[in-house]
Amino acid sequence: MGLWQQVADGVTGVVKGHLVTFRNLFRRPVTYRYPEVRPNLPVGTRGMPVLLSDDEGNLLCTACEVCARECPVQVIHITAHRDENKKKVLDEFDIDMSRCMFCGICAEVCAFGAIAMSDIYELADFEQENLIYNKERLAELGRRRKGPIINYGIKTEGNPYQSPAEEAEGSAGTADKPAQSAPATPTAGGTSR
Ligand code: SF4
Numbered sequence: 001m002g003l004w005q006q007v008a009d010g011v012t013g014v015v016k017g018h019l020v021t022f023r024n025l026f027r028r029p030v031t032y033r034y035p036e037v038r039p040n041l042p043v044g045t046r047g048m049p050v051l052l053s054d055d056e057g058n059l060l061c062t063a064c065e066v067c068a069r070e071c072p073v074q075v076i077h078i079t080a081h082r083d084e085n086k087k088k089v090l091d092e093f094d095i096d097m098s099r100c101m102f103c104g105i106c107a108e109v110c111a112f113g114a115i116a117m118s119d120i121y122e123l124a125d126f127e128q129e130n131l132i133y134n135k136e137r138l139a140e141l142g143r144r145r146k147g148p149i150i151n152y153g154i155k156t157e158g159n160p161y162q163s164p165a166e167e168a169e170g171s172a173g174t175a176d177k178p179a180q181s182a183p184a185t186p187t188a189g190g191t192s193r
């Protein structure tokens, strides 16, 4: 191959490469400027499982323990006692989120619609013990449900990392967790495909 042929090939390659770049400048981005912008996840997304309550705020869980038995990785821990009418009363309901694989089986096997998969997925924490979600935390997150249960999943509203009281005060809540932003579309700052 002669010298001029090599130069021509080189120039052609550079021009082609710039054309690809130029074309992508005008394409709609498909990625998000995370964590400032978060995707609007559909109902049925498998984030962390949460406990659901009735309209009065009482947990729907009957402590039947089916979910704990069916959980493939055995991360649900339930304790209960029987009241004077021999009815089971839930004492503890813990899920170790560090080992939960978001499979959704617990929500699927619950006959009482008491547990559902949420759209909450940002669980990183500096302390491992914070990943053990107890009954109160799971219930609080479940009370953020909005809309119906679809495919064993719910959508939540508000910032899951702030308690409702903190939200009302407008405080920062858990300092090392960013605020959940409103559903958004991809930004122009995203990478194009
Ligand atoms: S969440 Fe459902 S399956 Fe699990 S113990 Fe409660 S009622 Fe039973």
Ligand code: SF4
Binding pocket: 049, 070, 071, 072, 073, 074, 075, 076, 095, 099, 100, 101, 102, 103, 104, 105, 106, 107
């Ligand atoms: S989502 Fe799966 S792994 Fe996680 S608690 Fe439920 S059954 Fe267990």
